[in-house]
Structures are given as structure tokens and as C-alpha cells.
Amino acid sequence: MYHEESPKNNPILHHQTTIELFNHTSTFRRACDYPLVTQMLSSLEDLMKKPKYDIQTKSTNGLAPVVYVQSGCDPPSDRDHYVKELMRYIKIDSYGTCLHNKDLPEEFRNPMTMDDEGFHDIVAKYKFTLSFENAICEDYVTEKLWRPLSLGSVPIYKGSPTVQDWMPNDHTIILADTFSSPKDLGEFITSLDQNDEEYAKYLEFKEKGISNTRLLQTMKNRPWGHSVEDMNSVTGFECFICDRIHDNLNRKVSNLAENIFVASQEHYGCPRPEKYNFAASTNAEDSTERDQWWKEYDQSIEESKELNKKVKSTWHF
Secondary structure, eight states: OBOOSOGGGOGGGGSHHHHTTOSOOBSSSTTSSSOOTTTTOOOHHHHTOOOSSOHHHHHTSSSOSEEEOOOSOSOTTOHHHHHHHHTTTSOEEEOSSTTOOSOOOGGGOSGGGTTSHHHHHHHHTSSEEEEEOSSOOTTOOOHHHHHHHHHTOEEEEESOTTGGGGSSSSSSSEEGGGSSSHHHHHHHHHHHHTOHHHHHGGGTHHHHOOOOHHHHHHHHHOSOOSSTTSOOHHHHHHHHHHHHHHHHHHHHHTTOOOOOOOOOGGGTOOOOOOOOOOGGGOOHHHHHHHHHHHHHHHHHHHHHHHHHHHHHTTOOO
């Protein structure tokens, strides 16, 4: 199983009864066989780039202090519901389909342009970027975080509970989950927006360097990369599986027991997500849309069990 995305679009993969049908795994989780944890970080050099705009420019450009760009609405992380409540306490420019209140230039409305320099220039002008993942999974850290971090816009993050394991230092991002409510988070951002000295501390790693040895070692030792000279992760995973099969063939010839590989939920699974309940920002339309994913998730539990039975009924030993 090679799957770099969260189980959002295929919730049947959440469950042990599905994952145990696979032998070899390559996912975002460090516990899998061929981890892709830093899949969306092209290089440390990209992460260390100097911000295009200084703090003074960001403070006087007439934009909101915070930017939000999402067009995949009502995901299992329930991020839109949280952001809708947060908007009551701080101004947020929302360019995507979700909670839309500001238009992107025509040339950047296609999601395929999000890696264009012009789109990056828009994000770089903001002091803060809401970096909320579509699912809450261990080690699931995507471009939603790495992009603003590289561009010098401080991420306000909600997603992987282990995200700090991969950050340049312990004062790089603002964790939404450390605040008791969106109101408290909004008040903190407002205060930080008015204190350039404290704000600048979140970007110090770009001058002082990366102190996180786990991140440094992972980027140095990962067997795949993003440059033309590097092997890509798909090819790398194929080679990894070939090596495992070849090793077992050698063991068989030598009359040794073959290695048995069975995936577990630690290789990909995520906990069942929770929905937020902010009375002031909830309405019937919200509930209808938001409930859809949870219905699919609950249905996938039985589908996974049925799939497990059907597949195992074809096995012959």
C-alpha cells in the first residue's frame, strides 16, 4: 500500500481489518515500512529561505493578519467549523471555496497554481497562515504547513499531534490545540500581531538554523527526494519491496524461515475525528454537510470487515 494522503477520501483504509490485508506500506506515518513523513518538504534549503517581506511590510499592507486558503470543505478534521468560529475574534482573509470572503486573482483560482510563484507571493504577504489539515493523524504534515513555513508566514497549525517532532525548533508554529477555544487563540494572535519583537521569534530559525536533529537526520537519510537527480518515492518503494522479496528468496534457498510482513493500524490508521460544537456558528446547513463524512466513516467500518472476509476467503496456504 502506497498512500501519501490521509484516509479522508477513502475511510475504509482507517481500519485494522483493511490494513492487515497489506504486506508492505509506504505512508505518512513513521511507523510504516517506507515512511513519507516529510513528503511535502522539498529540501531544507527551501525551508530556510529568507522571507520575501519583512515584518513592517506585512503590518502595513492593508491585508488581514491571517490568511486561509482551502477549497476542500467539511473534511473530517472539521477545520472549517473551527475557522468560522475563529473569524468572530480576528480578521481572516479566506481565498478558497471554504468560508470564502476574498477573491484570488483569476490566474490563481485553479488549485493547480498553488505552487506558482505568484500564489506564493500572496501567502508571503501575510503574517499568519491557517495551516489546518484535512484529517487529524499522527505524522500527517502536509504542504499546508510546509508552504507558509518556507515563505515566512507563521503557521497557525491544527493537525498531527506529533507535528513538533518535525519542526525546525520548538518555537516555529502556533498550535491551535494549546488554546482552550478559538476565542483565546484569536486574542493571542491579535496580541502577537501587535508585538513585532515576539512575532520575529517564530522566524528566528531562518537566521539561526535548524536545531531539531530528527528533522535534520530524516532529510539527510531519506532515500528519495524532489530534485531531478533524486529517486522519487514511488520508485524507491518499489525497490524496497523488491529487496524484501529477493531477501526471502535467498532465505528459502538457504532453508531459512521466510520473513512474514503484515501491516498494522500503526502504519496508516487515524483515530475517529471529533466534531466541534460552537453554538454561535452552527446552523442546520452546516450540520447536514458536516455529517456526511462521519456517515461514510461509520459505514466503512462494516465495509472493511466484509472486505476482510472476502479477501481472506480467496487465500490458499
